[in-house]
Amino acid sequence: MNKIGQLILGIAILIGITAFVRHQYNYVIQKATAKHVATWGQQRKCLLCNGTGHVTSWRSHGPGVTPMSEACQSCNGTGWVDGPP
Numbered sequence: 453m454n455k456i457g458q459l460i461l462g463i464a465i466l467i468g469i470t471a472f473v474r475h476q477y478n479y480v481i482q483k484a485t486a487k488h489v490a491t492w493g494q495q496r497k498c499l500l501c502n503g504t505g506h507v508t509s510w511r512s513h514g515p516g517v518t519p520m521s522e523a524c525q526s527c528n529g530t531g532w533v534d535g536p537p
């Protein structure tokens with residue numbers, strides 16, 4: 453392959469990568485924006501239990517401690533709380 457051929461191939465790859473990155477970027481932005489709109493002013497994930505509805509508390513049990521899963525006090529075990537912080 454001659455030098456001009458390599459140059460054209462290089463440019464073609466560069467354009468391809470740029471288009472791909474731009475597509476990925478737009479996709480991520482779109483997702484982030486949609487998520488933002490969906491959660492704002494409605495319900496947001498509970499920060500205390502990270503949306504699981506359960507928190508792990510460590511109970512002393514004789515010589516050691518045992519992990520106990522119990523309903524989150526902040527969101528009453530739903531994993532979601534109302535409104536923005």
Ligand SMILES: [Zn+2]
Nearest residue numbers: 498501524527
């Ligand atoms: Zn919670």
